Amino acid sequence: MAPPAAALSSLSNALATVEQLSSSSSSIDGVAPDLEASIRFAGAQLTQAAGILLRLSQDIIAQAIVTFTRFWAGPEGGSLRIYSVKDVSAAALYMTAKLSFEPTSPRSVLNVYALLLSKEASPLWFVNPRRQDPTDKPAPAPETYYLSEGDYQTQRQVLFRIESVILRTLGFNTHVVLPHTVALTYLQTLGVSTPALANRVFEHLNAGLLSPQLLYLTHQPNALAVAAIYLAAREVNVKLVDSEWWEVFDVDREQLGFLVVGMKSMEGFARAEKVKWETRTVPLVVEDVDAEIERRRMMEEGG
Amino acid sequence: MSLERASNGHSRFHGCCSIREFEFLGKLGEGTFGEVYRAKAKKDNSIVALKKILMHNEKDGFPITALREIKLLKLLSHPNILQLKEMAVERGKGEGRKKPTMYMVFPYMEHDLSGLLENPIVHLTEPQIKCYMLQLLEGLRYLHGNCILHRDMKAANLLINNQGILQIADFGLARPYDEPPPQRGKGGGEAKRDYTTLVVTRWYRPPELLLQLRRYTTAIDMWGVGCVFGEMFKGKPILAGNSDLNQAQLIFNLVGTPTEENMPGWTSLPGCEGVKNFGQKPGNLSGVFNELNSTAVSLLGELLRLDWRKRINAMDALRHPYFSTPPLPARPGELPRFDDSHELDRKRFRGQRAAMPPAPAGGSVGIANGEWSTNSGATALADYRQSRIPGAARTASSLGHAIREISSRQGSENRFSNEAHLVRERQELEERNESLKSRHRESGLPPKPPPPIHQPWGLGSSGRLDYDERHERSSQTRLDNRWEGNIDSYVPKYNSMGDHSRDKEDEQSHLRMSRYERKAENPRQMAGRDYHRDHASRRRSRSPHHQEGNRTAAYRR
Structure with a gap:
């Protein structure tokens, strides 16, 4: 039998299997590997940015990003054509914070994501490419990132649903050890x-x-x-x-x-990604992923 | 080897299995905590217990207590710790988007120690007691060695199978312990931070918790071991207090009142329900346990030591002469087998008439006697509550309760019940014209004490815990005029960011809702909630301070 310390695995993580690395649910659903990498990269950054705005410690943010990343791995993982990256990012962050000593409320999480996903107000380059030089622009109008009560109620349900999906997909393996x-x-x-x-x-x-x-x-x-x-x-x-x-x-x-x-x-x-998406936004919801795949298909056929 | 691990021993992550991989064999128990089923795993024909996770209140999404317990159980791997085999998911059937149901999958255990001891045909021999004690101590040595406090040690949370294996269950109150693990010969050591005192079922609650020590150690679990040890000889709980104060008095009657010699520093503790004077009694452990030999009394005395710093730790207890003097411990395989005691098996005993359980002598637990209050200030609110909670105080501890029901539904169930529940259950039984099994023995048992306040899932959301904790803190503040950010932050507290009035409304609607949803309430929780609601605005103004404290805790981890 393994010694207790090792059995408790407090210093080790669950790792992906070879199969989980060689194929993903998204690739099975027709998402090209480079697109998948781009979206995952953007999603991880979205999580990081949201964590900072929520004033969570990097400890929690990093764990959330690992959970987020695990979710998409392997043929049994989540597919970008079924689950929106923005939702998985929010739920991973919410759940990780909940398990930690710094829980945050659904409303805070959703407010922050409303800002970060706003095409006008977001400071993120992959959401709002135009706002990369904010110096000479007026501050965005609050209406552009306001979360209405109705939207809040709807998105809260989505948040909880995706939280459950993440837990299920990962077999409740929420344990993340950071280096x-x-x-x-x-x-x-x-x-x-x-x-x-x-x-x-x-x-x-x-x-x-x-x-x-x-x-x-x-x-x-x-x-x-x-x-x-x-x-x-x-x-x-x-x-x-x-x-x-x-x-x-x-x-x-x-x-x-x-x-x-x-x-x-x-x-x-990271530099290459920024150049690649210089003029467009990285698709962070299922519909946009579908549209991007369709756009690529048309380009290929037309090209 | 757990399913979470690959052949090389490394853990891996994968999804939940489907509930279709199990063949349901019947319901084992039902209660406020949820439902438990016996089932057969199709892949290896093993018998398992499936515990459904209730998703009553979704204010905070997936129940945080369940999440924590699952996370902890997944990390643990020891022959004397109940193993969470995996998680199973049942997808909503038919049209509509019904939410999937989650189940925790455990190995099936035939008994719990509490139920076993209630069985009049079961008389544990000393080799058996030693065998169970060794296993219990091994399990605790593992837990404590890995810096985990169980915080709900009791006979009902110790499961036993027909192979004689004992396993510690119910990690609903467990938490990581921020101090070094116990060292040989040094008891539980010292704690440097505060934890909540609202843990451990009263009958098994150590004196330092009753006196409101917040910097407690792994020694709190060892006290519970002492209680269980005595219970194995006496066949019933040895310290069955009907209030926290009464509990303290029973303890001091048994082992002597606290002095600066036997419990250094006790006078600086807040005291039990404000009482700090317990007179002077010498204690009479060897008299009460006069049937025990001297090494047994010696071990019992070490476990039931008032001084938590000197109370024996698990690794030292394992080396106590008690286990090496004749009669030597039995091996698990040598232990006699007993019939399962959950309701499924009652059929086999049909026609065998047994006495109905009498209503508990002391009336219902908790609310009727006003016995719940440990903290000043709660009583008035609780009285106010009283008229509004029908059949109040039936509370359930989480997993242990669930699994306990698997093994001995009647016995433990009743012991945990209040009057109303007893009546209901009795009616149920009579309607079925089924007798309880002959082993069912209820006489002479006082009502079950209220389990610890932090009720894990089945009973609610983290928000609710939040209220309790806050209430508890506020009481604490009143008691000793101090307010530290770095109290037990294991219980979630929202920081104030982004909160505004709507959240308050949410909380209130949550309060309203939960009143209907929860069939039974621990009155202290209710009182705590109201307190919280009344002081919501005050809390918010304090939040930054909290957060800072929490941050410290998070970093320290």
């Missing part, structure tokens, strides 16, 4: 815990949440922490011990290499 605290411990162990380095480590860990390679679904927290430290140390020119120190933290060279490449590629991926 952040482990990373700090490792930095101390390595004797290099400077604020600059720790900061860069966290940046990589938080960016990794948005990775199209689903790093948080493929690797345990200790591996994510080690990779972030490895990469960050190089970037801020902190010298680590010469030996293969990652072995101490149960990470092998192959894992480390994969993760470092994955984390390093995030910046390029």
